[in-house]
Amino acid sequence: xxxxxxxxxxxxxxxxxxxxxxxxxxxxxxxxxxxxxxxxxxxxxxxxxxxxxxxxxxxxxxxxxxxxxxxxxxxxxxxxxxxxxxxxxxxxxxxxxxxxxxxxxxxxxxxxxxxxxxxxxxxxxxxxxxxxxxxxxxxxxxxxxxxxxxxxxxxxxxxxxxxxxxxxxxxxxxxxxxxxxxxxxxxxxxxxxxxxxxxxxxxxxxxxxxxxxxxxxxxxxxxxxxxxxxxxxxxxxxxxxxxxxxxxxxxxxxxxxxxxxxxx
Amino acid sequence: xxxxxxxxxxxxxxxxxxxxxxxxxxxxxxxxxxxxxxxxxxxxxxxxxxxxxxxxxxxxxxxxxxxxxxxxxxxxxxxxxxxxxxxxxxxxxxxxxxxxxxxxxxxxxxxxxxxxxxxxxxxxxxxxxxxxxxxxxxxxxxxxxxxxxxxxxxxxxxxxxxxxxxxxxxxxxxxxxxxxxxxxxxxxxxxxxxxxxxxxxxxxxxxxxxxxxxxxxxxxxxxxxxxxxxxxxxxxxxxxxxxxxxxxxxxxxxxxxxxxxxxx
Numbered sequence: 060x061x062x063x064x065x066x067x068x069x070x071x072x073x074x075x076x077x078x079x080x081x082x083x084x085x086x087x088x089x090x091x092x093x094x095x096x097x098x099x100x101x102x103x104x105x106x107x108x109x110x111x112x113x114x115x116x117x118x119x120x121x122x123x124x125x126x127x128x129x130x131x132x133x134x135x136x137x138x139x140x141x142x143x144x145x146x147x148x149x150x151x152x153x154x155x156x157x158x159x160x161x162x163x164x165x166x167x168x169x170x171x172x173x174x175x176x177x178x179x180x181x182x183x184x185x186x187x188x189x190x191x192x193x194x195x196x197x198x199x200x201x202x203x204x205x206x207x208x209x210x211x212x213x214x215x216x217x218x219x220x221x222x223x224x225x226x227x228x229x230x231x232x233x234x235x236x237x238x239x240x241x242x243x244x245x246x247x248x249x250x251x252x253x254x255x256x257x258x259x260x261x262x263x264x265x266x267x268x269x270x271x272x273x274x275x276x277x278x279x280x281x282x283x284x285x286x287x288x289x290x291x292x293x294x295x296x297x298x299x300x301x302x303x304x305x306x307x308x309x310x311x312x313x314x315x316x317x318x319x320x321x322x323x
Numbered sequence: 324x325x326x327x328x329x330x331x332x333x334x335x336x337x338x339x340x341x342x343x344x345x346x347x348x349x350x351x352x353x354x355x356x357x358x359x360x361x362x363x364x365x366x367x368x369x370x371x372x373x374x375x376x377x378x379x380x381x382x383x384x385x386x387x388x389x390x391x392x393x394x395x396x397x398x399x400x401x402x403x404x405x406x407x408x409x410x411x412x413x414x415x416x417x418x419x420x421x422x423x424x425x426x427x428x429x430x431x432x433x434x435x436x437x438x439x440x441x442x443x444x445x446x447x448x449x450x451x452x453x454x455x456x457x458x459x460x461x462x463x464x465x466x467x468x469x470x471x472x473x474x475x476x477x478x479x480x481x482x483x484x485x486x487x488x489x490x491x492x493x494x495x496x497x498x499x500x501x502x503x504x505x506x507x508x509x510x511x512x513x514x515x516x517x518x519x520x521x522x523x524x525x526x527x528x529x530x531x532x533x534x535x536x537x538x539x540x541x542x543x544x545x546x547x548x549x550x551x552x553x554x555x556x557x558x559x560x561x562x563x564x565x566x567x568x569x570x571x572x573x574x575x576x577x578x579x580x581x582x583x584x585x586x587x
Binding site: 085086087089090092093094095096099102103106107109111112231232233236237239240243244246247252253257258259262 | 347349350353354356357360361364365367368370371372374375376379380499503504505507508510511514515518522523524527
């Protein structure tokens with residue numbers, strides 16, 4: 060009975076958000092296009108033969124950046140921006156009355172957006188393969204499953220981090236600037252612009268202790284067939300989720316106590 | 324056009340938007356840290372490219388730093404003026420408040436392009452200038468009048484091109500209503516302005532100089548700094564900047580004919 064209810068809730072949320080997202084197809088297509096930076100980076104790498112020094116062939120590097128593009132497409136999170144707007148406009152109050160944590164709503168929104176985005180990402184990948192036919196490869200099912208899983212875990216980590224930042228809206232009005240600050244190390248250290256293998260030794264010595272390489276570098280290496288430690292990567296991802304989740308719960312309960320609705 | 328009146332109005336704009344932005348003081352501090360980290364990140368990325376190579380696309384590391392400096396200044400200008408104002412157009416059109424702008428006895432393009440200011444961008448501009456001065460020292464550039472005028476001319480042309488690109492996309496909101504993501508696409512394309520044009524493959528170079536003239540924005544001023552620039556390139560940039568400014572103006576007036584306010 061209870062599981063049926065939860066199932067219905069999830070299903071309804073997803074369906075509502077999916078139809079909502081379908082309305083803005085062009086928006087989402089544009090958003091998919093705005094993620095092409097990895098391809099520009101690939102162009103710099105191969106055009107200047109920079110990959111020779113890190114022992115990755117042209118083909119493997121182009122697969123890596125294509126996978127980095129995919130992983131990024133399916134782990135983009137913007138919950139802090141939605142939540143900030145909703146909390147400034149006072150829309151959070153009705154959500155708080157409902158017997159459902161409002162973050163489930165945002166979570167469903169993200170998943171629905173990913174489903175809508177999928178065909179556009181595929182189209183971009185097709186164009187990529189037309190220009191680079193030698194880099195076509197088919198990963199085996201096990202690897203595919205594991206990389207989908209690790210991409211989802213990466214999405215979860217980023218969703219939790221941003222939700223924690225979003226909860227800061229209860230104390231300060233503009234939490235999104237903190238998110239923009241956090242985005243900078245994510246951009247440069249996650250492997251979106253350059254694979255982590257190419258980083259200098261003094262960075263490599265500590266970077267695997269931070270969550271950043273598990274956001275894009277690890278899933279992308281896994282999917283593209285580059286060398287990576289699968290069990291270590293997955294367990295680090297799960298470890299970070301276990302660390303972040305209680306923090307989110309705590310800040311959420313503290314924040315809702317602190318919350319004063321608009322006009323009160 | 325009454326210049327004195329416009330200057331007076333602009334002083335008022337400055338006053339009101341500074342007053343409202345300075346309410347969020349910690350925000351400005353966070354934005355400053357973000358700008359510094361972002362600069363460190365890009366220099367880190369550059370250093371990865373150069374760690375085993377003496378030059379990329381004919382540019383040495385210390386020369387490529389000039390591009391970073393100019394990019395940082397231009398990005399600061401974008402964050403100070405273009406981003407806060409031109410994203411506002413989208414809001415004006417969605418909510419129908421563009422009516423009030425059009426009714427004012429003042430040029431509408433002037434009003435929507437300069438109304439707001441985000442002071443945290445100033446810090447980024449300063450950061451860019453520091454980096455440029457540092458580059459002038461390590462590249463042993465002679466500061467003479469000729470060099471100063473040429474660099475001033477090329478950088479102002481870049482600002483004009485950048486402004487027009489932003490303004491074009493924001494104006495297209497009149498037809499498409501939601502163009503947040505088109506702005507994101509522009510942002511991600513502008514990202515390549517951080518690197519010398521010659522480091523990209525031929526097709527990308529054509530794309531970014533003929534279709535979207537991002538190449539002109541940073542590469543030509545940097546060439547002026549190094550004394551490598553040919554006279555025809557500077558002339559070309561001046562021409563392109565003029566054409567872009569005039570068409571952006573024409574495009575705005577054209578688009579206004581299609582504007583039907585929110586309730587009609």
